[in-house]
Amino acid sequence: MSAQLLILEKHYFALLSRELFDELDPVNSGEHLLLGLTGESSQFVRINGAQGGAKVRQTGVVEDASLELTLVTKDSSGGLHKGVSTLTLTGEKDLDRKRALMALEQLRKEVPTLPVDAYAELPVMKPSSLVETKGELLHSTHVVDELISPLKPGVDLVGIYAAGPVVRGMANSAGLLHWFKTETFSFDYSLYTSGQRAVKSTYAGTKWKSEDYRANLEAAQTKLELLLKPAIKLSAGPIRAYLSPACIADLIGMFSWGCVGEAAIRQGDSPLRLLRDGSKKFSGKFNLVEDFSAGEVPRFNTEGDLAPESLPLIQGGELANTLINQRTAIEYKVAANGASSNEGLRAPHVLPGTLREADILKRLGTGVYLSNLHYLNWSDQSGGRITGMTRYACFKVENGEIIAPIENMRFDDTIFSIFGQALEDFTDSTQTLAETGTYHMRALGSTHAPGAILSEFKFTL
Amino acid sequence: MDNSLRPEELIKNPDFSKAQYIGFREVCETSTVRSARDGKPEANEIWQSHGMMVEVLIEGQFAYAATPNRTREAVTQATQKAYEQALIASKFKIHPFTPAQRPRINTAYSTQIRRIFSEKSASDLAGLLVRITERIKKSPKIIRATSFVQNVETQVTLRGSNGTDATQKFNFITMDFEATAQEGSLVQKRSDGGMRGRSFQGGWEYLDTPDLWERVDKVADQAIELLSATPCPSEKTSLVIMPDQMMLQIHESIGHALELDRILGDERNYAGWSFVKPSDFGTLQYGSKHMNITFDPTIPHEFASYAFDDSGAAAKKEFLIKEGKLLRGLGGMESQARLGLPGVANFRSSMWNRAPIDRMANLNLEPGTSSLEEIISSIEHGVLMESNRSWSIDDFRNKFQFGCEYAKLIENGKVTKTLRDPNYRGISVPFWNSLSRVGNDATFGVYGTPNCGKGEPNQIIRVGHASPVCLFDNIEVFGGANS
Numbered sequence: 001m002s003a004q005l006l007i008l009e010k011h012y013f014a015l016l017s018r019e020l021f022d023e024l025d026p027v028n029s030g031e032h033l034l035l036g037l038t039g040e041s042s043q044f045v046r047i048n049g050a051q052g053g054a055k056v057r058q059t060g061v062v063e064d065a066s067l068e069l070t071l072v073t074k075d076s077s078g079g080l081h082k083g084v085s086t087l088t089l090t091g092e093k094d095l096d097r098k099r100a101l102m103a104l105e106q107l108r109k110e111v112p113t114l115p116v117d118a119y120a121e122l123p124v125m126k127p128s129s130l131v132e133t134k135g136e137l138l139h140s141t142h143v144v145d146e147l148i149s150p151l152k153p154g155v156d157l158v159g160i161y162a163a164g165p166v167v168r169g170m171a172n173s174a175g176l177l178h179w180f181k182t183e184t185f186s187f188d189y190s191l192y193t194s195g196q197r198a199v200k201s202t203y204a205g206t207k208w209k210s211e212d213y214r215a216n217l218e219a220a221q222t223k224l225e226l227l228l229k230p231a232i233k234l235s236a237g238p239i240r241a242y243l244s245p246a247c248i249a250d251l252i253g254m255f256s257w258g259c260v261g262e263a264a265i266r267q268g269d270s271p272l273r274l275l276r277d278g279s280k281k282f283s284g285k286f287n288l289v290e291d292f293s294a295g296e297v298p299r300f301n302t303e304g305d306l307a308p309e310s311l312p313l314i315q316g317g318e319l320a321n322t323l324i325n326q327r328t329a330i331e332y333k334v335a336a337n338g339a340s341s342n343e344g345l346r347a348p349h350v351l352p353g354t355l356r357e358a359d360i361l362k363r364l365g366t367g368v369y370l371s372n373l374h375y376l377n378w379s380d381q382s383g384g385r386i387t388g389m390t391r392y393a394c395f396k397v398e399n400g401e402i403i404a405p406i407e408n409m410r411f412d413d414t415i416f417s418i419f420g421q422a423l424e425d426f427t428d429s430t431q432t433l434a435e436t437g438t439y440h441m442r443a444l445g446s447t448h449a450p451g452a453i454l455s456e457f458k459f460t461l
Numbered sequence: 462m463d464n465s466l467r468p469e470e471l472i473k474n475p476d477f478s479k480a481q482y483i484g485f486r487e488v489c490e491t492s493t494v495r496s497a498r499d500g501k502p503e504a505n506e507i508w509q510s511h512g513m514m515v516e517v518l519i520e521g522q523f524a525y526a527a528t529p530n531r532t533r534e535a536v537t538q539a540t541q542k543a544y545e546q547a548l549i550a551s552k553f554k555i556h557p558f559t560p561a562q563r564p565r566i567n568t569a570y571s572t573q574i575r576r577i578f579s580e581k582s583a584s585d586l587a588g589l590l591v592r593i594t595e596r597i598k599k600s601p602k603i604i605r606a607t608s609f610v611q612n613v614e615t616q617v618t619l620r621g622s623n624g625t626d627a628t629q630k631f632n633f634i635t636m637d638f639e640a641t642a643q644e645g646s647l648v649q650k651r652s653d654g655g656m657r658g659r660s661f662q663g664g665w666e667y668l669d670t671p672d673l674w675e676r677v678d679k680v681a682d683q684a685i686e687l688l689s690a691t692p693c694p695s696e697k698t699s700l701v702i703m704p705d706q707m708m709l710q711i712h713e714s715i716g717h718a719l720e721l722d723r724i725l726g727d728e729r730n731y732a733g734w735s736f737v738k739p740s741d742f743g744t745l746q747y748g749s750k751h752m753n754i755t756f757d758p759t760i761p762h763e764f765a766s767y768a769f770d771d772s773g774a775a776a777k778k779e780f781l782i783k784e785g786k787l788l789r790g791l792g793g794m795e796s797q798a799r800l801g802l803p804g805v806a807n808f809r810s811s812m813w814n815r816a817p818i819d820r821m822a823n824l825n826l827e828p829g830t831s832s833l834e835e836i837i838s839s840i841e842h843g844v845l846m847e848s849n850r851s852w853s854i855d856d857f858r859n860k861f862q863f864g865c866e867y868a869k870l871i872e873n874g875k876v877t878k879t880l881r882d883p884n885y886r887g888i889s890v891p892f893w894n895s896l897s898r899v900g901n902d903a904t905f906g907v908y909g910t911p912n913c914g915k916g917e918p919n920q921i922i923r924v925g926h927a928s929p930v931c932l933f934d935n936i937e938v939f940g941g942a943n944s
Contacts, residue, residue, distance in 0.1 A: 044918050048555060050726030051799075055555035057727050059546045060525030062814045062918075064512070083583075084506040090530040106507070113584035115502045115591055144550050158730045160917035188917075190730045198729065267605045268641045268648040279646060374733070377853045379864050380882055382648040383942025387862050389855040391733075410853075410860045410886065414942055438918035461860050461886050461937075 007065040007091040008039050008167045010179045017171040030074035037169035039065030043140050049156040054148045065089040071107040079116035119327040123172035135183030135206035150214050159189025168298045180298035188436040197227035200392045204434035229404045232396050238456035240367030245431035249447035250373045261343025262322040271384030275319045280416045282317035283423040287351035297445035307338030349448040353426030362400045369395045387412040410461040426450040466533045472622040482518040482560040484621040488813035496609040497590035512813040517543040521557035522550045527814040562794040570629040570768035573761045574664035578612040597640045597681040605641035634667045635660040640684035649687035651680045654705045655848030660764045660909035693883035693940035699843030700936040704906030707928035709849045714889040718858035721792025722819040732915045733856025745787040748893030753827040754782035756805045764909025764925035765822035774806035792819045811920035818916045823925035829899025838874040845869040846883045862886040882941025900929030
């Protein structure tokens with residue numbers, strides 16, 4: 001096995017961990033250590049068909065792994081001091097060990113000099129976990145042909161293929177070890193008309209099946225035909241709307257941005273403080289759950305805490321739970337629930353409603369059918385107002401019939417309207433929207449969401 | 462980098478006989494982040510990433526392989542992988558690239574540093590950040606005080622089979638602090654420039670400035686002041702934008718729109734396209750005659766100054782928009798070859814594990830002639846906004862909306878009441894054509910941000926933006942959720 005692939009193996013992480021823990025002096029120096037591993041071996045292929053037929057814009061492979069060391073020291077007064085150092089692993093055992101020891105040495109010099117960290121905690125032994133999922137991925141030499149050959153001549157496709165093994169590991173000097181390894185692929189793409197209208201689609205999973213990919217492409221191409229009509233320009237103002245599962249997933253993504261975490265509520269950032277104090281409410285039809293049962297993402301966090309397999313956050317429109325990391329738990333004297341350090345969603349599921357897929361247009365009547373949103377941001381975070389744009393396949397609907405695509409519109413609306421008084425119903429099934437982000441590393445997991453009918457959605461420009 | 466293995470040697474290897482070019486880009490980056498909240502340390506983190514990307518050109522197709530392992534064996538394996546990928550993809554190449562898109566460069570660049578970051582110990586810096594948050598919490602109305610410093614040391618070395626051998630050493634500093642104030646259900650925030658806008662190339666001199674404690678007090682005082690401020694009105698009016706918000710206005714409604722790879726459609730599946738067409742260069746009146754936009758990598762302390770980009774192209778100042786007319790786009794050697802248009806040296810990557818793409822670097826609005834007082838006194842009724850807190854724009858870079866932390870009402874040529882939750886929206890070209898006054902050198906502020914996202918696979922990169930104060934006519938402004 002090559003050195004690069006060795007860094008993605010559990011035994012390599014376990015070996016490195018043991019060697020580092022053996023260096024500690026918990027009794028005399030009060031040293032305790034937590035280790036985190038992230039790693040991947042990825043193939044990326046970018047395709048752009050804007051200049052006639054699908055072409056490869058950029059292609060390559062990336063091997064990468066990082067080891068994070070968190071040293072916690074206890075001083076003679078019982079105060080805890082904490083520092084973190086992260087380094088790149090090479091897969092060359094002696095070199096990795098040497099560099100990790102250097103990082104540890106640097107932390108040993110620095111951490112005891114730092115102010116006492118009131119919210120730090122010593123690592124403890126907790127239940128370990130092991131998840132390994134073997135995928136069936138395309139061979140790297142077949143990818144380009146497999147992606148491009150099913151395309152009809154002249155189809156303007158633009159997108160990114162990303163695939164390969166991804167690992168996450170966590171160990172602490174109290175003896176805990178978590179390991180998560182999966183092999184995934186995603187092809188996140190858009191098809192464009194000559195009139196600059198587009199359909200967005202993603203084919204993602206752990207087992208590539210050519211027939212499923214071709215069916216995914218076919219469905220997108222069928223939808224693209226609806227975009228050939230000239231687009232209608234709408235006026236600003238509230239409008240009746242259907243929001244697809246992708247739109248709901250994007251809006252739910254904002255709940256990770258200073259919203260559903262306990263610290264964000266306590267420290268004034270989150271609009272959910274208005275839910276907690278009773279001044280605002282969601283619809284009783286809105287249910288949001290963190291659900292790890294699909295095994296797509298690790299349940300453990302950097303402290304080694306395991307999140308519950310299922311945690312209701314919004315239940316019947318009420319705030320049932322928040323995401324609570326260990327630091328927040330210590331600060332506010334509440335129980336931690338295995339949340340990540342930023343207290344963001346990792347396995348969000350919006351529960352379905354009662355609207356049948358086949359009845360969406362009929363129930364919508366006259367309004368807009370929105371397939372995708374774009375560039376969401378809080379326009380007033382503490383008031384719960386989000387702005388963003390419509391994007392891709394969005395249509396004007398009249399009397400239950402799609403009339404024509406619409407020109408992009410800006411919206412500015414509150415979560416208390418979207419998931420509150422304006423929410424008529426969710427669809428009776430959910431879609432799995434794979435997380436395809438690749439900032440710093442390939443993201444894992446997905447959002448499970450239904451579509452929704454809103455009595456009004458506020459367009460502003 | 463393993464100096465024993467060079468691209469000039471690899472390209473002679475019979476295993477790589479079809480290679481037209483082989484290049485290495487090694488990056489070693491060490492980032493130190495320290496932060497505090499409410500009088501207590503929050504984060505003390507050192508993050509290092511070190512690796513290299515091998516790039517191979519075969520039959521007009523580039524491909525890459527990135528590896529953290531820089532042994533001779535590993536780099537040779539990486540070259541084999543890139544070679545294999547380039548050969549396969551060359552059947553579907555987007556353009557017949559040549560070695561001309563990797564110009565030879567042999568130079569060096571270093572950030573000018575007056576006081577090195579490490580002159581202060583970790584404990585001194587952690588202590589300073591704690592003290593800043595203690596000082597911000599001057600009133601029970603301040604419910605949260607944070608402070609943050611990031612120092613990044615980056616070394617990039619390019620080597621190529623064309624004889625390229627060049628190194629750049631950067632030192633980036635970002636500092637921010639923020640106050641959150643609350644009264645009843647009203648929450649207001651004020652930071653030191655918004656969006657971590659105080660981002661520079663340099664050293665400790667940008668942290669320990671003579672005005673540090675004055676700025677700390679201002680942030681705390683203005684957060685409290687905002688609790689009793691009037692909601693921003695909803696109307697069309699004159700809008701004065703301070704440089705720390707102009708930064709993002711330039712970034713979103715000019716910078717991304719002028720990226721040639723967006724115009725070529727590369728980004729349509731993620732960041733988006735652009736309303737700008739290739740035929741617009743030399744013809745489109747992007748803004749009023751007061752509008753002069755430059756790509757300027759030469760301002761020493763601006764965040765994204767450098768001597769050459771990741772293709773090896775030498776960087777120099779260029780006017781992109783002159784007296785409102787669009788002249789040149791933001792595109793590196795590859796986009797220039799694909800479009801047959803002039804560009805700039807901005808083919809940049811975030812790290813050794815990401816391939817370069819067209820990015821902004823320093824994108825600035827050149828100063829005009831008006832003083833701030835002259836601008837204010839010329840306004841009968843208007844709003845002044847500063848420090849970004851919210852941003853959004855469509856995928857063609859037309860319809861934008863920004864929110865700011867702090868605003869003032871302007872009445873009869875004078876600044877009067879403080880306004881809270883200020884927002885404005887518009888469409889890029891009409892907006893820039895409504896630019897009626899541009900501030901002079903005295904109003905010119907240099908800012909930057911470490912967080913510009915783009916690309917597939919995704920990349921975050923540092924950009925710099927400098928601007929004077931600007932006045933725009935007849936702009937739609939409005940308030941917050943409860944205004």
